[in-house]
Every structure is written in structure tokens, then in C-alpha cells.
Amino acid sequence: MRSAVIVFPGSNCDRDMAEALKLVTGRAPDMVWHREAALPSGLDLVAVPGGFSYGDYLRSGAMAARSPVMRAVGEAAQRGVAVLGVCNGFQVLTEARLLPGALMRNAGIRFVCRDATLKVENSQSAFTASYATGEEIVLPVAHHDGNYQADPETLDRLEGEGRVAFRYAGKVNGSARNIAGILNEAGNVLGMMPHPERAVEPAHGLTDGRRLFEGLLEAVGQPA
Amino acid sequence: MKVRVYVTLKNGVLDPQGRAIHHALEGLGFGGVSDVRAGKLIELDVADGTADAALDEMCRKLLANTVIENYRIERVEEAA
Numbered sequence: 001m002r003s004a005v006i007v008f009p010g011s012n013c014d015r016d017m018a019e020a021l022k023l024v025t026g027r028a029p030d031m032v033w034h035r036e037a038a039l040p041s042g043l044d045l046v047a048v049p050g051g052f053s054y055g056d057y058l059r060s061g062a063m064a065a066r067s068p069v070m071r072a073v074g075e076a077a078q079r080g081v082a083v084l085g086v087c088n089g090f091q092v093l094t095e096a097r098l099l100p101g102a103l104m105r106n107a108g109i110r111f112v113c114r115d116a117t118l119k120v121e122n123s124q125s126a127f128t129a130s131y132a133t134g135e136e137i138v139l140p141v142a143h144h145d146g147n148y149q150a151d152p153e154t155l156d157r158l159e160g161e162g163r164v165a166f167r168y169a170g171k172v173n174g175s176a177r178n179i180a181g182i183l184n185e186a187g188n189v190l191g192m193m194p195h196p197e198r199a200v201e202p203a204h205g206l207t208d209g210r211r212l213f214e215g216l217l218e219a220v221g222q223p224a
Numbered sequence: 225m226k227v228r229v230y231v232t233l234k235n236g237v238l239d240p241q242g243r244a245i246h247h248a249l250e251g252l253g254f255g256g257v258s259d260v261r262a263g264k265l266i267e268l269d270v271a272d273g274t275a276d277a278a279l280d281e282m283c284r285k286l287l288a289n290t291v292i293e294n295y296r297i298e299r300v301e302e303a304a
Binding site: 062 | 237241244285286289291292
């Protein structure tokens, strides 16, 4: 599987994402700097990592969403390439309007850094195929702006179309309907606040994230 | 020419920062405050004659996230 990890000034989970992809897919991803106007050809997956891109100036993800590379990511998404945005990457994807809604300051104001239990709501997507619908998994969360909000019609549509991929099992950050991760209409773009790349090997303490990458490998990976 | 752009959260969007400021005001003993909403003020120095449409586009494309925020553009008269 050919993958790329986008790197913005202020990204800090790009290396974790690269390590996770290398571990699970056996192939190191291309690291693509934010000023690039084009992505490497033949990609199966683009990962937009966590961090504090551009210092989260103006709004989390706002500057990154307007950087040259995101135009190329948008075009790749249009072509059906899988795009995974984690944490700040989720914020970037909403700011780029590749996903609906917005991620606001946590309802409790505080930065939340802990393990969170999630319920897998949809196991039909390329990202969630190795989970069972309704299964509970545990992934770490670490964010200040993870409070997902959208208007009620958008939330109803997301739920009705099976586009809520993950939900928090309890209150974490005030997210509308406890949404932790959502899919785009075509199902090839996933944004999620929890960090699957930080839960892929026993040394991490948690391993439930590994299956997300294994599922992707199965679903979109080409034979090497 | 100076332009001020006020970016505020839409009505009905929960504002955790505004709520925290409200609590802090109450903690300082200021009563009679029924609500606090926090927003942003962005000052731009733009070429004279910059069209309203251009300013509007700046707001929609970057300065405000219209999913959750409203914006108001104000042209500032420079004191002679």
C-alpha cells in the first residue's frame, strides 16, 4: 500500500503516523511538505496527522486547510483516494470542507489527554472494516478543540447515512451526539479526534488502532 | 485604508470561552451579567478602493468559518 503523510509546520504526530503505517503496511510512507502542490502518484492513502499546524492560529486547522498541498489532497479525495485525518488532521479536513461541521474548544475548556472508549458505529468503511459494528475499542485522545459541532440537519444526515464512524462511549469534550469520527459522503475520507497511530503495538499500552490500518491495507492496499 | 472584521460565533453555538469568562466575572463579584460571548477582531490595512466583494471573499475563504461563525466588516474612517 502506498501512503503519504502530510507535514505542516507544527505537525507533531507525523512521525507516529509514519511509524504506524510502516509497521502495518510494511512500506514507509512518503512525507509530503505543506508547500508541495502535488502528491506522489499512485497513492492509496493520504494521512493528515495531528499536531498544531501553523500554531493553530486563527482557528485550529484553518491555515493548514488553505496550504498548497491541501488542494492536491482535495483532488485526491475526489478521485477516491482514501484520506485519513487524525486530531489536528480532522480539524484541517473540516476547515478544508472535505468533511462537514467544525471542531470547537472542548466544552470543559481543558485540554483532554487520556484513553477514551469508543463505539464503532459503522464497520462498512475501508477504515473500519476490521472492526465490528457496535464493538467498543479504546484509543488515546489528546486535544483542546475536539468538540464536534454541526447543525441538526447535518447531524441527522450523518447519522442517517451511516457516516458516524466512531462515537465516544462517554462524555469527552462536549461533541454533538458524542461524535468522535465521521466519514464523507463517498466514504473515502475519515476524520477522527482519537489517535489510532498511537495504539498499534504493545509498547503503546493500547493496540486497538492497529486494526484500522490493517483494515485499510486489506481494503485499499495494492499488492506490493 | 483600515478595515475591521468582527468574527463572532453564530447564535446557538455553544461558546465555552464566553462561559468561562462569564464565570470569572461572577467570581470577581460582578453581578448582573446574563451572558458573555467571545469573538475576534481582525484589523486589515488594505489598498484604498478595495471592493466590498473582495473583503467579503476574504472573510468567507479564511477569516471566518461560516459553519459556526458570523462576520461583520467595518471600514474605518481615518481621523484627518
